[in-house]
């Protein structure tokens with residue numbers, strides 16, 4: 421089988437999906453900007469370097485010219501900005517996989533909500549907005565607090581909570597570069613993900629991760645150490661409600677083969693409310709958390725599902741897995757880490773990954789990457805023990821830069 425895989429170099433986890441494809445015996449034709457390093461090259465049987473992955477018509481023309489005379493079986497992409505162009509290429513080549521219309525339901529946050537609501541599921545009230553006038557009329561119907569965000573954004577970019585007319589006046593000018601936006605009822609509650617590997621829209625593996633705090637807050641406050649905790653016991657009633665919602669959403673949107681990443685809220689009254697869903701794996705190490713939960717390799721299993729439509733990993737859940745992202749105080753280079761030795765002395769056996777930047781390393785831009793100044797991954801079979809460890813990493817470990 422011959423597969424075109426878009427952007428095998430970026431984001432960083434794409435190299436693992438590329439490896440997965442090679443490991444299930446697929447010939448991988450990579451398309452990306454920049455050139456792959458020697459390790460990545462080993463998994464690629466050919467590579468087309470393009471000037472830009474975002475100039476859609478140029479990309480499509482180049483892929484057609486490159487493939488002339490060669491037959492291919494799939495066009496795949498696991499990065500949000502490329503799922504639509506992958507669908508267009510599939511349609512042009514007459515290949516199996518999700519259609520442009522189905523993918524649109526996963527990209528356009530208003531269409532997504534309309535389709536999910538039509539299936540009788542609870543979504544935030546929302547309106548598509550193109551102008552300041554639209555925003556005011558949406559707010560009139562929705563009330564405060566509300567959310568204003570791009571219709572197809574990612575990573576909480578250009579996403580604002582507004583609590584008053586004053587907030588709206590402050591926020592709207594900052595969104596001038598956003599062509600199309602959505603104004604939504606703000607849902608107060610805990611935020612979770614629902615992640616799956618699916619065959620024909622039916623999950624063969626499900627995972628739920630809790631955000632601490634909610635994604636927008638972690639992305640807006642530098643002093644916070646964001647945490648994501650993958651929940652081992654999916655049978656808890658409040659988690660089951662989110663899973664039921666997620667399954668319904670996938671049916672409503674016509675998911676195909678591959679991975680999904682959904683976000684949902686649980687209100688103080690116990691209601692579950694849809695947030696958004698993507699027809700690709702979650703970023704920010706979500707796939708790693710799922711792998712550590714069951715000691716499996718979903719990079720490879722995704723590849724098997726996306727090409728052969730079979731899934732071979734175990735779904736037995738062994739651990740609650742927590743990731744703690746750290747942000748240093750101060751600017752420049754990391755000078756000192758406090759509390760890490762103590763943390764290791766206490767929890768060494770439960771730490772499965774440590775990418776914290778060490779003294780001498782330049783700080784990263786926490787706005788640009790949730791990876792921040794590095795992270796720790798810890799795991800434990802017991803939920804309370806996992807929570808304690810993550811909380812100790814949040815409050816007890818501090819990076820300082822100068």
Ligand SMILES: Nc1ncnc2c1ncn2[C@@H]1O[C@H](COP(=O)(O)OP(=O)(O)O)[C@@H](O)[C@H]1O
Pocket residue numbers: 544567569572573574575576577579604605606607608611634635636637683695696
């Ligand atoms: N209607 C809403 N109510 C409450 N919080 C929201 C709402 N919409 C978005 N958010 C917050 O903003 C974050 C980013 O919004 P989201 O729609 O997930 O966009 P992105 O595609 O950038 O991830 C969410 O994870 C959530 O924390």
Ligand SMILES: [Mg+2]
Pocket residue numbers: 575576635683696
């Ligand atoms: Mg989101």
